[in-house]
Amino acid sequence: MLSSAAKRVAPMPASSEPAAIEMVGMNKWYGSFHVLKDINLTVRRGERLVICGPSGSGKSTMIRCINRLEEHQHGQIVVDGVELTNDLKKIDVIRRDIGMVFQHFNLFPHLTILENLMLSPIWVRSMRRWQAEQTAMHYLERVKIPDQAHKYPGQLSGGQQQRVAIARALCMSPKIMLFDEPTSALDPEMVKEVLDTMVALAEDGMTMLCVTHEMGFARQIADRIVFMDQGEIVEMNNPSEFFSNPSHERSKLFLGQILY
Amino acid sequence: MKALSLSLQTAPMPGQIRVGALWRYAKLLFGTPLNAALTLLFGTMIVVTVPPMLRWLVIDGVLFDPDPNACRVAAGACWSFIYAKSGQLLFGIYPFDERWRPALVCLLILALLGWSVRPASWTPRLAALWVAALVLIFWLMAGGFGLIEVPTSSWGGLPVTLILTVVAIGVAFPVGILLALARRSTMPAIRIGTVVLIESVRGLPLLSILFVASIMMPLFLPEALLPDKFVRALVALTIFAAAYLAEVIRGGLQAIPNGQYEAAAALGLPFWRTQYLVILPQAIRVAIPALANTIIVMIKNTSLVLVVGLFDLISSGKAALADPDWPSPAAETFLFIGAIFFALSFSFARFADFLERRGLTAH
Numbered sequence: 001m002l003s004s005a006a007k008r009v010a011p012m013p014a015s016s017e018p019a020a021i022e023m024v025g026m027n028k029w030y031g032s033f034h035v036l037k038d039i040n041l042t043v044r045r046g047e048r049l050v051i052c053g054p055s056g057s058g059k060s061t062m063i064r065c066i067n068r069l070e071e072h073q074h075g076q077i078v079v080d081g082v083e084l085t086n087d088l089k090k091i092d093v094i095r096r097d098i099g100m101v102f103q104h105f106n107l108f109p110h111l112t113i114l115e116n117l118m119l120s121p122i123w124v125r126s127m128r129r130w131q132a133e134q135t136a137m138h139y140l141e142r143v144k145i146p147d148q149a150h151k152y153p154g155q156l157s158g159g160q161q162q163r164v165a166i167a168r169a170l171c172m173s174p175k176i177m178l179f180d181e182p183t184s185a186l187d188p189e190m191v192k193e194v195l196d197t198m199v200a201l202a203e204d205g206m207t208m209l210c211v212t213h214e215m216g217f218a219r220q221i222a223d224r225i226v227f228m229d230q231g232e233i234v235e236m237n238n239p240s241e242f243f244s245n246p247s248h249e250r251s252k253l254f255l256g257q258i259l260y
Numbered sequence: 261m262k263a264l265s266l267s268l269q270t271a272p273m274p275g276q277i278r279v280g281a282l283w284r285y286a287k288l289l290f291g292t293p294l295n296a297a298l299t300l301l302f303g304t305m306i307v308v309t310v311p312p313m314l315r316w317l318v319i320d321g322v323l324f325d326p327d328p329n330a331c332r333v334a335a336g337a338c339w340s341f342i343y344a345k346s347g348q349l350l351f352g353i354y355p356f357d358e359r360w361r362p363a364l365v366c367l368l369i370l371a372l373l374g375w376s377v378r379p380a381s382w383t384p385r386l387a388a389l390w391v392a393a394l395v396l397i398f399w400l401m402a403g404g405f406g407l408i409e410v411p412t413s414s415w416g417g418l419p420v421t422l423i424l425t426v427v428a429i430g431v432a433f434p435v436g437i438l439l440a441l442a443r444r445s446t447m448p449a450i451r452i453g454t455v456v457l458i459e460s461v462r463g464l465p466l467l468s469i470l471f472v473a474s475i476m477m478p479l480f481l482p483e484a485l486l487p488d489k490f491v492r493a494l495v496a497l498t499i500f501a502a503a504y505l506a507e508v509i510r511g512g513l514q515a516i517p518n519g520q521y522e523a524a525a526a527l528g529l530p531f532w533r534t535q536y537l538v539i540l541p542q543a544i545r546v547a548i549p550a551l552a553n554t555i556i557v558m559i560k561n562t563s564l565v566l567v568v569g570l571f572d573l574i575s576s577g578k579a580a581l582a583d584p585d586w587p588s589p590a591a592e593t594f595l596f597i598g599a600i601f602f603a604l605s606f607s608f609a610r611f612a613d614f615l616e617r618r619g620l621t622a623h
């Protein structure tokens with residue numbers, strides 16, 4: 001019931017779920033270059049958002065503003081009821097609750113897989129060692145590579161590394177997961193194993209924002225698709241509408257390029 | 261098993277091996293006109309220099325005879341001087357009856373160094389152990405609290421070299437890390453201050469820094485505030501080493517991709533934990549060869565304290581040579597001291613090599 005209602009009212013879902021992320025009139029500049037122009041976006045808890053758009057349109061910058069890897073200059077970003085400001089303590093608290101998966105994995109090469117996963121539970125959540133190890137093994141099993149626990153990242157394939165990166169984020173029990181093109185650096189045969197992991201996560205009800213050009217995946221899991229171009233949100237719609245009947249010329253052009 | 265039996269079957273007769281190997285060496289040494297010329301040149305040099313050297317070192321040398329006159333008549337090296345004077349060479353002018361104290365200090369430092377190179381002992385407790393050991397070392401050397409007091413002006417020899425090396429490098433390393441981080445700071449005041457400090461220290465010869473610390477500081481500091489000469493030299497060495505180590509570590513930091521900082525930030529790791537757990541272990545590993553180089557230079561730089569009147573190994577050697585009862589066998593003495601420096605530097609080089617290889621397997 002809830003989710004179908006959410007899908008009908010696409011741009012700003014009038015669901016009873018509280019907002020996980022709210023961006024209001026958000027703007028960002030790199031020097032004089034206006035990267036993000038008046039972004040308004042509300043993401044409900046449990047919602048799965050896919051963000052797409054041409055390269056350089058500001059997708060990465062937008063999701064990196066959510067955990068303050070980038071700073072916005074104007075407007076508001078509220079995560080879980082907390083507004084993002086320059087308060088460093090607040091930023092660290094917000095980051096604990098947001099997991100992020102990068103295009104190039106960014107695993108820590110000097111630590112084993114297990115140590116990669118245990119690092120922040122121990123040092124940020126003050127978990128006991130044995131407890132952190134238990135959590136780490138639990139998530140390694142969920143991404144189906146418990147047997148690699150004692151290897152170093154450099155000894156794993158790209159697909160395996162990306163699954164480790166997902167598990168590492170999950171070890172912090174985040175409320176929101178951000179994905180920035182998690183499969184674009186992978187060889188084609190490894191894309192599926194990573195997408196399968198993400199589908200499983202979506203089915204568990206995780207709030208997800210995912211920058212990706214994997215349109216099959218978007219169709220399968222997205223509640224809404226956000227299309228960006230030149231720093232603006234051009235269109236926001238549910239997948240079936242977006243794919244079959246895009247309302248903007250720019251979305252049509254983009255879909256034409258990416259689907260064929 | 262299979263490979264073994266195969267190689268047994270095809271193994272050539274011993275004679276064949278020798279001929280084959282000989283042929284290979286002959287080709288290597290005389291294969292081209294240039295190689296043949298070089299072989300002849302170096303061969304001649306070896307034939308000309310090695311036998312006289314051996315004759316001087318061993319055959320004509322005085323090995324054990326404790327009588328100084330034996331050295332006067334002998335044509336070779338006077339090694340008995342090294343035995344007879346070993347106490348003075350190693351401990352300088354430290355009071356004779358108290359020599360057990362610097363001897364104990366040397367053993368303590370060497371034992372601790374040996375203990376510290378094992379990866380298994382790299383815990384926070386090791387740092388505490390070193391601090392406790394340093395307190396003990398300074399008590400043993402300086403005395404007080406039940407031991408006869410010995411002023412630093414009477415310290416000398418190996419313990420001085422070891423203390424200067426270990427303390428200067430031990431303190432300079434963390435200070436160098438902080439300077440390297442400060443130099444990359446986004447806060448202009450901190451960054452510029454660090455650049456000025458590092459560049460002025462690097463722009464001055466160590467000798468002039470030592471002179472400033474020991475000769476100029478007394479000119480503008482009142483007696484009561486003036487630290488001991490030994491401490492002043494130690495501080496000068498530390499600052500010098502820290503500036504160089506900072507630049508080497510900064511080189512390592514520059515090799516760390518931005519993604520590492522971003523991943524740590526995304527996990528909620530605060531600044532210092534990110535540095536300590538993620539960035540520095542990688543940066544230092546990258547910088548190991550250059551770090552080892554700088555540290556080895558610093559081990560040998562400690563001998564420069566002799567210009568400000570501290571008695572390190574080399575000054576003790578010179579003092580021992582002044583004994584009128586003996587001919588002064590300077591070459592032997594400096595070979596002996598050189599051997600000690602070589603042992604220290606070479607052991608450290610091996611340790612750095614071990615760290616580097618250990619890092620390779622971890623990637």
Ligand SMILES: Nc1ncnc2c1ncn2[C@@H]1O[C@H](COP(=O)(O)OP(=O)(O)O)[C@@H](O)[C@H]1O
Pocket residue numbers: 030033035053054055056057058059060061062
């Ligand atoms: N650190 C930066 N400094 C200046 N310009 C940047 C920086 N990062 C990104 N940009 C620019 O901002 C725009 C948006 O980048 P990005 O968000 O990475 O796009 P996308 O992820 O959609 O490909 C691009 O034109 C890019 O060149």
Ligand SMILES: [Mg+2]
Pocket residue numbers: 059060061180181
């Ligand atoms: Mg991008």
